[in-house]
Amino acid sequence: MVKVGIVGGTGYTGVELLRLLVLHQEAEVVAITSRAESGRRVDDLFPNLRGHYELAFTEPDVQQLAACDVVFFATPHNVAMNLVPQLLAAGARVVDLSADYRIRDAALWSHWYGEPHASPQLLAEAVYGLPEVNRKKIAGARLVACPGCYPTSVQLGLMPLLARGLVDPAHLVASSASGVSGAGRQAKIDNLLSEVSDSFKAYGVNGHRHLPEIEQGLSDVAGQPVQLTFVPHLLPIIRGIHSTLFAQLRGGTEDLQVLYETWYADEPFVDVLPAGMFPQTRAVKGANRCQIAIAVPQQRDTVVVMATIDNLVKGASGQALQNMNIMLGLPEDMGLQQAGLLP
Numbered sequence: 472m473v474k475v476g477i478v479g480g481t482g483y484t485g486v487e488l489l490r491l492l493v494l495h496q497e498a499e500v501v502a503i504t505s506r507a508e509s510g511r512r513v514d515d516l517f518p519n520l521r522g523h524y525e526l527a528f529t530e531p532d533v534q535q536l537a538a539c540d541v542v543f544f545a546t547p548h549n550v551a552m553n554l555v556p557q558l559l560a561a562g563a564r565v566v567d568l569s570a571d572y573r574i575r576d577a578a579l580w581s582h583w584y585g586e587p588h589a590s591p592q593l594l595a596e597a598v599y600g601l602p603e604v605n606r607k608k609i610a611g612a613r614l615v616a617c618p619g620c621y622p623t624s625v626q627l628g629l630m631p632l633l634a635r636g637l638v639d640p641a642h643l644v645a646s647s648a649s650g651v652s653g654a655g656r657q658a659k660i661d662n663l664l665s666e667v668s669d670s671f672k673a674y675g676v677n678g679h680r681h682l683p684e685i686e687q688g689l690s691d692v693a694g695q696p697v698q699l700t701f702v703p704h705l706l707p708i709i710r711g712i713h714s715t716l717f718a719q720l721r722g723g724t725e726d727l728q729v730l731y732e733t734w735y736a737d738e739p740f741v742d743v744l745p746a747g748m749f750p751q752t753r754a755v756k757g758a759n760r761c762q763i764a765i766a767v768p769q770q771r772d773t774v775v776v777m778a779t780i781d782n783l784v785k786g787a788s789g790q791a792l793q794n795m796n797i798m799l800g801l802p803e804d805m806g807l808q809q810a811g812l813l814p
Contacts, residue, residue: 476502476539479546487788495806537561572597572616620786624714628778633693638718640697647714648704711752716776750779758811759789
């Protein structure tokens with residue numbers, strides 16, 4: 472059995488990891504940490520896990536975590552970058568769900584996150600954990616930086632167009648909307664039900680921390696710098712992301728529906744919908760799946776791509792587990808075969 476440790480198990484990504492790992496045939500969670508909840512049973516905080524775990528939260532302990540085969544960091548930024556060097560030195564492999572290792576440029580990371588990076592020497596080694604791009608690199612990695620939720624939907628949506636040079640890389644637009652769980656399990660007035668219910672709003676319009684991550688990934692695919700206008704929104708729902716992406720076509724006669732169907736034909740967690748069918752957040756709720764549709768309205772020069780994911784699954788914990796499977800040579804879909812929840 473693969474011994475799994477989770478650092479920061481009290482947030483939404485932590486409990487989602489626990490939920491998914493219940494059904495994983497080769498993994499056993501042996502350590503889960505929380506300074507605030509140390510000594511408290513996991514199923515006391517999360518009753519949905521009663522009968523599945525006997526664990527209690529513990530203080531983070533490097534020696535205990537280093538005994539694990541894989542350690543997940545389900546923490547805010549600036550936690551992993553302080554502990555990961557010690558864990559790697561002890562022989563553990565790490566999947567970081569935070570933003571600490573997603574951006575390769577330490578100065579750029581510091582600009583967006585407002586502090587110096589504590590382990591910049593690992594940025595070049597960290598493999599960006601988008602399996603649809605880096606599957607081979609993930610397989611040999613000690614440290615995987617799991618992508619953010621918005622970046623996952625935007626990159627999967629635009630990747631085929633940029634890789635084939637079919638759109639202008641300097642004029643990309645992403646209008647993305649997320650459920651409130653994307654903000655984390657924190658006591659913030661803006662996240663209260665009475666604040667988000669029956670409402671829809673944009674935020675971070677002048678600059679969102681996911682922008683440099685998205686542009687970095689899309690530039691890698693395009694083979695040249697890209698410029699993206701990224702406008703995130705808050706939906707009055709708990710889970711889900713819907714990204715509507717716009718790009719200017721450069722001409723050509725390629726059938727874009729066929730392009731996308733072919734591009735993702737062998738990807739177990741990307742579903743290209745038939746022409747004329749459009750994705751919904753509820754269809755991917757609880758599933759490690761991205762659904763994509765593509766259209767060229769009025770047959771003009773603007774292509775519209777729509778991509779939906781569950782921000783806590785394919786946008787976080789499910790993708791992290793997908794990365795673990797690849798790192799350890801296990802079937803990529805192990806523990807991740809759940810269908811979306813309807814209604």
